[in-house]
Amino acid sequence: MVYLDNAATSWPKPESVYQTMDQFLRRCGGNPGRGGHSLALAAAEKIEETRLLLARLINAPEKERVIFTSNCTEALNLGLKGLLKSGDHVITDCIGHNSLVRPLKKLENQGVRVTRILPCSEDGFLSPEKVEKAIISETRLIVVTHASNVTGLIQPIDKYGAITKKHGLIFMVDAAQTAGTYPIDVQASNIDLLASSGHKGLFGPPGTGVLYLSDRVELEPLREGGTGIFSELEDQPQTLPYKYESGTLNTAGIAGLGAGIKFIFQEGREKIQSQVHFLREHLNRGLAQIPGVILYQPEGSLKQAAVVSFNLKGWEPAEVGAVLDQAFEVKVRTGLHCAPAAHKTLGTYPQGTIRISLGYFNTLKEVNFTLEAVSKIARAKAF
Numbered sequence: 001m002v003y004l005d006n007a008a009t010s011w012p013k014p015e016s017v018y019q020t021m022d023q024f025l026r027r028c029g030g031n032p033g034r035g036g037h038s039l040a041l042a043a044a045e046k047i048e049e050t051r052l053l054l055a056r057l058i059n060a061p062e063k064e065r066v067i068f069t070s071n072c073t074e075a076l077n078l079g080l081k082g083l084l085k086s087g088d089h090v091i092t093d094c095i096g097h098n099s100l101v102r103p104l105k106k107l108e109n110q111g112v113r114v115t116r117i118l119p120c121s122e123d124g125f126l127s128p129e130k131v132e133k134a135i136i137s138e139t140r141l142i143v144v145t146h147a148s149n150v151t152g153l154i155q156p157i158d159k160y161g162a163i164t165k166k167h168g169l170i171f172m173v174d175a176a177q178t179a180g181t182y183p184i185d186v187q188a189s190n191i192d193l194l195a196s197s198g199h200k201g202l203f204g205p206p207g208t209g210v211l212y213l214s215d216r217v218e219l220e221p222l223r224e225g226g227t228g229i230f231s232e233l234e235d236q237p238q239t240l241p242y243k244y245e246s247g248t249l250n251t252a253g254i255a256g257l258g259a260g261i262k263f264i265f266q267e268g269r270e271k272i273q274s275q276v277h278f279l280r281e282h283l284n285r286g287l288a289q290i291p292g293v294i295l296y297q298p299e300g301s302l303k304q305a306a307v308v309s310f311n312l313k314g315w316e317p318a319e320v321g322a323v324l325d326q327a328f329e330v331k332v333r334t335g336l337h338c339a340p341a342a343h344k345t346l347g348t349y350p351q352g353t354i355r356i357s358l359g360y361f362n363t364l365k366e367v368n369f370t371l372e373a374v375s376k377i378a379r380a381k382a383f
């Protein structure tokens, strides 16, 4: 079996993630902050360890600015809905995942103005000049997708960060496809809100996500409730991170996420990045040689995350995915990948693409096997 759907969720996880979660549930199964007994304290220690690891990974100035969420979708919802009010103006890209597109659409229906900027036809980037030109007096936020989950295109976030700083705006980045594999420094890039899944490049289990917020941002929480602190108050505590973390956390998941981030530090993020880039280059080259393959590839290898989209002439993407799965045991994703706007921009709407997303545990042998499988499928319906 070959798993090539790491943009959806990474699999397998490092062995230490499985072991940490198993041991955590057996040995530290208390509820952090909900009691002074040893099991609750042990759980709280693990949660704070993961928070610190995440803060180190993205260079957050304080670990309390790292909020645990259940996925990137919740992190994006918290950042957008917690910040924006009717009358505010937002500038965004046209390649976003529905977890960015839909909350923005809802906010737009409630009176927030949204400017969506088409990527440049030459390089696919969101032109910094166009972004700056779109700023008006009501502009509050610029929010961009760091890497597209359809084509892998990596946007130059530093440039948008510099613009937001110059104009005193808030800058938000969806780093679902980049965190853990690509360098992210929230302070150097002037990022005020960074949303990510914990279960993709950070190697945590599903049900983990994260939102970083800078000291320039004050958000309304999405929910109020038990926080384990200031229990005597009826009002929601304002202390970070508790203000945004009401209810019992996914403690075992967060423990696993901590093990995932430790794995990244141990292996070296650069090594992980160069391994997936090496495989992606090999895949791109191999696909380009198969007759009938249409590759949707950004120009320049440094601009592409380990996500490759293609189509096969004469085939529906879903058919190719089904044959890859059933005849070859190769697991890829087909269709719109929850990002219809990106496909409209790319010209692949509504059928979508076949998406191969590589992970650190994939091998050259697996990529070659997949290329051979795609070749066979292409030959089966020669045109």
Ligand SMILES: Cc1ncc(COP(=O)(O)O)c(C=O)c1O
Pocket: 007, 008, 070, 071, 072, 073, 074, 097, 099, 100, 145, 147, 148, 149, 174, 176, 177, 196, 197, 198, 209
């Ligand atoms: C770019 C991007 N943003 C957000 C998400 C949503 O992530 P999650 O499933 O953790 O909510 C995804 C998921 O694939 C994504 O690719």
